[in-house]
Amino acid sequence: MIIDLRSDTVTKPTKKMLEAMFNAKVGDDVFNEDPTIIALEKKVAKLFGKESALFCPSGTMTNQIAIKIHTQPGDEVLCDATAHIYNYEGGGISFNSGVQAKLIQGERGRISAKQIEESINPTFDWLTKTSLVAIENTANRAGGSYYSLKQMQELASVCKKNKLKYHLDGARIFNAIVENNYTTKQLGSLFNSISVCLSKGLGAPAGSVLVGDADFIKQARRVRKVFGGGMRQAGYIAAAGIYALDNHIQRLKEDHKRAKQLAKTMSKLSYIDNILPVDTNILIFNLNNKLSPEKFVKQLSDKNIKAVGFGKQAIRFVTHLDFTDDMLTKVEKTLKSIK
Numbered sequence: 001m002i003i004d005l006r007s008d009t010v011t012k013p014t015k016k017m018l019e020a021m022f023n024a025k026v027g028d029d030v031f032n033e034d035p036t037i038i039a040l041e042k043k044v045a046k047l048f049g050k051e052s053a054l055f056c057p058s059g060t061m062t063n064q065i066a067i068k069i070h071t072q073p074g075d076e077v078l079c080d081a082t083a084h085i086y087n088y089e090g091g092g093i094s095f096n097s098g099v100q101a102k103l104i105q106g107e108r109g110r111i112s113a114k115q116i117e118e119s120i121n122p123t124f125d126w127l128t129k130t131s132l133v134a135i136e137n138t139a140n141r142a143g144g145s146y147y148s149l150k151q152m153q154e155l156a157s158v159c160k161k162n163k164l165k166y167h168l169d170g171a172r173i174f175n176a177i178v179e180n181n182y183t184t185k186q187l188g189s190l191f192n193s194i195s196v197c198l199s200k201g202l203g204a205p206a207g208s209v210l211v212g213d214a215d216f217i218k219q220a221r222r223v224r225k226v227f228g229g230g231m232r233q234a235g236y237i238a239a240a241g242i243y244a245l246d247n248h249i250q251r252l253k254e255d256h257k258r259a260k261q262l263a264k265t266m267s268k269l270s271y272i273d274n275i276l277p278v279d280t281n282i283l284i285f286n287l288n289n290k291l292s293p294e295k296f297v298k299q300l301s302d303k304n305i306k307a308v309g310f311g312k313q314a315i316r317f318v319t320h321l322d323f324t325d326d327m328l329t330k331v332e333k334t335l336k337s338i339k
Contacts, residue, residue: 001327003305003306003327004305004323005317005318005323006307006316008255008321009199010320011203011321011322014203014321017243017244020239020242021239024036027235029055029235030230034238036239036242037231037234037238039238040055040241043245044211045211047185047188048184048211049189051213052211052213052216052217052218053209053217054209054210054220054224055234055238055241056208057208057231058208059195059208060089060092061208062195062196062197063092063134063169063195064085064089064092065210065220066167066212066220067085067092067099068097071097071131071132072131073097075128076099076101076102076129077100078101078104078130078132078164080103080104080111080135080139081105082109082142083103083135083139083141084140084169085101085169086103088140096227102119104119106142108142108276109136109141109142110139110142110146110151112154112155113155116133116155116158120164130162132164132166133158133159133164133167135152135167135168135169136168136169137168137176138280140172141310143277143283144172144278144279144281144282144283145279147176149182149186152187165192166192168187168193170196172197172201174201174202174252175201175256175281188211192216193210194212195209196208201255202241202248203320203321204237205237206240207238248321251321252280252281255280255281255319255320255323256278258325258328259278259281260278261328262283262332263278263283265335265336269336269338271287271296271339272285274286281318283316284310286313286315299338303330305334
């Protein structure tokens with residue numbers, strides 16, 4: 001038995017998800033003729049109270065399309081220093097859109113309305129034009145922390161006041177939603193665009209959906225094609241996304257529970273220096289100097305447990321659909337045996 005804690009992207013489709021995929025009706029999506037993709041896009045748009053949506057191969061693409069549309073070359077996007085769009089999208093901000101990022105040191109990946117106001121450039125010719133605010137919810141590199149509705153509303157107010165576009169990287173947005181009392185429609189009312197990933201906690205094999213108003217998505221379809229994201233009979237993948245949205249949202253709480261249990265066990269281990277607060281399904285911890293990340297990962301690997309380093313002495317565990325209670329018990333036992 002292999003236990004994979006490297007990411008929640010490692011899940012395999014369930015039997016029922018596979019059945020939904022095999023039974024999907026498909027067409028050519030570049031011609032906008034794939035009925036299952038159209039159904040998924042309508043479903044997600046309605047879920048967030050938006051006019052339209054676009055299915056894309058990845059969350060990186062949906063984020064990059066949004067940045068491209070919301071900015072002009074020479075502009076500036078404001079985001080947290082840990083943001084996925086800055087750290088893990090291959091320099092796409094500058095490569096694809098010709099804009100730069102102004103990094104804000106938020107609190108566990110979350111930037112505040114005050115910080116945004118203080119970071120907006122005056123309209124001098126020699127300064128970059130601040131045109132976009134992008135936030136990530138939940139914040140991957142910050143250990144799965146999430147924004148409250150009030151925090152996002154305050155940011156929205158600042159953006160509206162200063163005529164800035166507001167984008168949500170919702171790679172794990174449903175992990176945030178099940179831990180809070182806000183709804184998808186409340187989120188949709190705040191943002192100009194939202195990227196919704198289907199291939200992480202929801203367990204689909206691939207795909208993300210970008211939502212916004214009709215004109216925005218019309219532009220997004222063209223940019224998707226330019227980026228090489230036009231797909232043909234991709235309804236087989238879209239069917240997995242529909243199934244995931246119908247069946248895998250509330251079960252995310254199980255992943256959170258297991259991550260918190262792991263943190264509780266690890267807090268008692270002598271080789272653990274510190275653990276970031278665990279809010280959702282991401283557990284980031286630092287080893288003390290007596291144990292190297294390489295040795296730690298190797299000892300786990302010897303027990304058929306996969307993990308990755310996440311910094312100098314840091315390790316990240318991510319719980320997910322394919323991580324069971326039996327696996328949790330084995331991981332706890334293994335962690336207690338490491339020296």
